[in-house]
Amino acid sequence: MKSLIQGLRPRRSRASCALLCLAALALAGCGGRGGAPAADEGASASMTVTVAKPSRQSISREVVASGSVEAWQEMSLGVELSGVRVSQVLVEVGVEVKAGQPLVLLDRRTLEVQARQAEASLAQARASLEVARAGATRGDSLLAQKLISTSDYDDLRAALIKAEAQLASAEAELESTRLRLGFATLRAPDSGIISSRTVQPGQIAQVGTEMLRLIRRGRLEWRAEVSEGDLVRISPGALVRVTGPGGEVVEGRIRAVSPGLDSKTRTALVYADLPKPGALRAGMFAEGRVRTGAAEAMVVPRQAIVFRDGFPYVFVLGKDSKVAQRRVEAGPAQGEVIEVRSGLAATDQVVVRGAGFLGDGDLVKVVAGG
Numbered sequence: 001m002k003s004l005i006q007g008l009r010p011r012r013s014r015a016s017c018a019l020l021c022l023a024a025l026a027l028a029g030c031g032g033r034g035g036a037p038a039a040d041e042g043a044s045a046s047m048t049v050t051v052a053k054p055s056r057q058s059i060s061r062e063v064v065a066s067g068s069v070e071a072w073q074e075m076s077l078g079v080e081l082s083g084v085r086v087s088q089v090l091v092e093v094g095v096e097v098k099a100g101q102p103l104v105l106l107d108r109r110t111l112e113v114q115a116r117q118a119e120a121s122l123a124q125a126r127a128s129l130e131v132a133r134a135g136a137t138r139g140d141s142l143l144a145q146k147l148i149s150t151s152d153y154d155d156l157r158a159a160l161i162k163a164e165a166q167l168a169s170a171e172a173e174l175e176s177t178r179l180r181l182g183f184a185t186l187r188a189p190d191s192g193i194i195s196s197r198t199v200q201p202g203q204i205a206q207v208g209t210e211m212l213r214l215i216r217r218g219r220l221e222w223r224a225e226v227s228e229g230d231l232v233r234i235s236p237g238a239l240v241r242v243t244g245p246g247g248e249v250v251e252g253r254i255r256a257v258s259p260g261l262d263s264k265t266r267t268a269l270v271y272a273d274l275p276k277p278g279a280l281r282a283g284m285f286a287e288g289r290v291r292t293g294a295a296e297a298m299v300v301p302r303q304a305i306v307f308r309d310g311f312p313y314v315f316v317l318g319k320d321s322k323v324a325q326r327r328v329e330a331g332p333a334q335g336e337v338i339e340v341r342s343g344l345a346a347t348d349q350v351v352v353r354g355a356g357f358l359g360d361g362d363l364v365k366v367v368a369g370g
Contacts, residue, residue: 062292
């Protein structure tokens with residue numbers, strides 16, 4: 001047995017040596033293949049991108065503001081009579097009307113009776129005046145002949161004066177009844193569009209109660225609040241482009257700029273006429289761009305600007321093909337380009353295509369293209 005064990009020992013030693021040699025060769029092979037090539041794989045580009053340098057071009061300076069579309073002047077219409085029944089309403093909301101056009105008719109029967117009574121009173125007053133004048137004329141002749149006393153003559157003159165006063169009162173009463181009769185028809189004070197109706201046939205009219213609302217001449221305007229910094233750049237006559245909720249663009253002109261600012265918000269109102277409002281309606285919310293001039297500015301393609309956490313960024317290409325995320329101050333977009341006011345040099349190369357998928361420090365592969 002002892003001799004058998006001693007015979008096995010050399011075989012185990014030779015097997016162990018063989019295994020050690022194979023392990024060493026395997027490690028050497030791995031080391032030779034996993035050194036520099038492994039580092040190259042870790043440095044592979046994460047994305048293929050295009051780059052561009054900032055350029056300078058003339059762009060329109062604009063102030064962007066939000067506001068509402070309102071009526072230039074909205075008139076509240078009602079009648080000046082109380083206790084008279086409405087007989088007809090001749091218009092509906094949205095109807096265009098002209099100045100002087102009848103809108104609402106009241107029951108005229110009572111007013112017409114009152115007008116005829118006033119006419120009769122006027123005729124009676126005229127007759128009384130004629131009688132008084134004749135008496136005064138006779139009184140002059142009788143007084144000259146001393147056939148009438150002075151007191152009787154004074155009575156005749158007083159009767160004449162009273163008759164003249166009664167005639168003036170009757171004329172005024174007739175004018176008043178005719179005026180009230182005119183009030184029985186509500187007419188448009190100016191041309192425009194009916195924007196509201198609260199009157200129905202059969203209801204009793206009351207003074208001071210609104211029946212209709214009229215957008216005078218159909219004119220709309222855009223009213224927007226702007227900051228004090230932007231206010232000094234806006235002047236009457238400036239061109240404004242208002243974009244409605246449906247994307248429609250309407251051009252207008254600044255009509256007026258508020259002379260004062262709100263002390264709490266440090267904002268002021270600007271008013272823009274919209275001569276052709278198109279699909280815009282009073283009460284709509286709309287964004288507007290007020291053109292304040294043109295100037296040379298640094299611009300980059302719109303794709304190069306990436307907004308993250310509410311701030312604009314660009315990715316600048318470095319010499320090592322890595323990109324650095326850099327925050328910039330961006331102005332309003334001008335077509336396919338956007339102004340960069342600060343944070344970028346003219347010699348920088350910014351990523352255009354693929355910028356939205358990058359992170360700070362990413363390694364990229366640059367290819368030609370827009």
